[in-house]
Amino acid sequence: MNNFSYIKVNDISDAVNELNGDIRNKIVAGGTNLNDLLKYFITKADKLVDINPVKDCNSIIRLDNGGIRLGALHTNADTAYDPIIEERYPLLSKAILAGASPQIRNMATNGGNLMQRTRCYYFYDINTPCNKRDPGSGCAAINGYNRIHAILGQSDNCIAVFPSDMCVALTALEAIVNISGPDGERVLPFADFHRLPGDTPNRDNNLVHGEVITSIDLPVKGFEKYYSYLKLRDRSSYSFALVSVATGLDIIEGVIKEARIALGGVAHKPWRVPEAEDFLKGKEPSRENFAASAELILEGAKGYEHNSFKIELAKRAIVRNCMMALNPKSQRPGAKPSL
Structure with a gap:
């Protein structure tokens, strides 16, 4: 007890x-x-x-720079259905609604979503070795049943994946995390918030003990015209991603001016490769170019006995999701994807 x-x-x-x-x-x-x-x-x-009871962290407000601030205590459900988020950051709304269940989204908070831990089978089984739970004990997943585990960014100490859908979208949007602690307030780019396992897989993020997330800032650009969130999983409800992809594109006169592609379900943190996004700049939004970008994103991927399929799955998911981003209406229930 x-x-x-x-x-x-x-x-x-x-x-x-x-x-x-x-x-x-x-x-x-x-x-x-x-x-x-x-x-x-x-x-x-x-x-x-x-x-x-902290009221200052339970709201969504407009910032002077044109961005939006998400209170850490605002629930996932209220965030996803907020008219401002649906209109300006539909990628974030779609990602949140792909996660968990309605009941959990009604309780889960934005700050808590960032802080959730892996759903690795062995992490939850206290009778098996796990370096995240008990540093130095070993990783049972490496030689165990590792179908849901990492193919990127893993180490010999841990191959667990980070389970959040919301955080994949926040990575693509280049959000900022606002933090308060014993030494005052600080901000952390979202890309630097979560950690890869390395030699310290027990540390999920770069918060210092005693610090608290107060809010999350979204920049002005929300990719509301060309976006898509795709989650591939074993069942359509209340299941964690085998692979997920958040895509935001800025296209002017048929040419990609900016691209954001973030993956979930493949690493210890949401995975993004800026070089692969830069490759797409100035190019047509074609299946061939998206496939070439996918190859760059999955460069160095390593599978294990039960999850090697995720490498090819991730590549195909990237291409499919980028094509879907060209026509966001294709994501509505019953709509035929523009593939």
């Missing part, structure tokens, strides 16, 4: 003080992942700090 103290706070500074920089003290908001981690004894907490 996990014994812990519980306290509610009304502002972020109180939350930071209660955390006191101690890894044994945890923030709780929606709790959709933390509750599981506690229940299965994957993590322990001496203190849970409930930040739900």
Whole structure:
């Protein structure tokens, strides 16, 4: 049984003080992942700090620079269905709605989505070795059943993948994470928020103990004209991605001026290769060019006994999703994709 103290706070500074920089003290908001981690004894907490009463983090506001700020406590559902997000950042809305279930999206928060941990079978089985759960114990997935595991960015210490759909879109949109902690406030580009496993797979992100996510900033460009989110999974509801792709294109007079392509389900963090995006600049949005970009994105990919199929699957998913981005209406239920 996990014994812990519980306290509610009304502002972020109180939350930071209660955390006191101690890894044994945890923030709780929606709790959709933390509750599981506690229940299965994957993590322990001496203190849970409930930040739900903090009003400053539960809204969507317009920024002076034309961008949008997503409150960390705003729920995934309210974010996905917000008229501003649907109109200006439909890629983000589509990605959120591809994740979890309606019930979970109603509880899960934006900040919590960034903080969720892997759904690796072995991570959740405390009777098996796992370097994320117990550093130095080994990785059971490498020689185990690894169908859902990483093909990019992995290390000899961990081949788990990051499960979020929302974060794949936020990576493509080049969001900014706003953080408050013992040393004050700081901002972190979304690409630098999550970590690859390396020698420290137990560290999922670059937050310092005692820091709290307060909001997420979206830049002005939302790729609302040419975008698509594709999630390939074993079943159509409440299932994590084998491969997912977020694509945003800026096309003027039939030529790609800017491209953003981010993958989910393939690495320890949302995966993006700027060189592959640069390759598309100045080119026609054709299947052949998208396929060449996909080859660059999957360069160096490594499969294991049960997941080597994901390499080819990812390449095909990129091409399909980029073609779908040329006609976002093809993503509506019942519509025929423009392939």
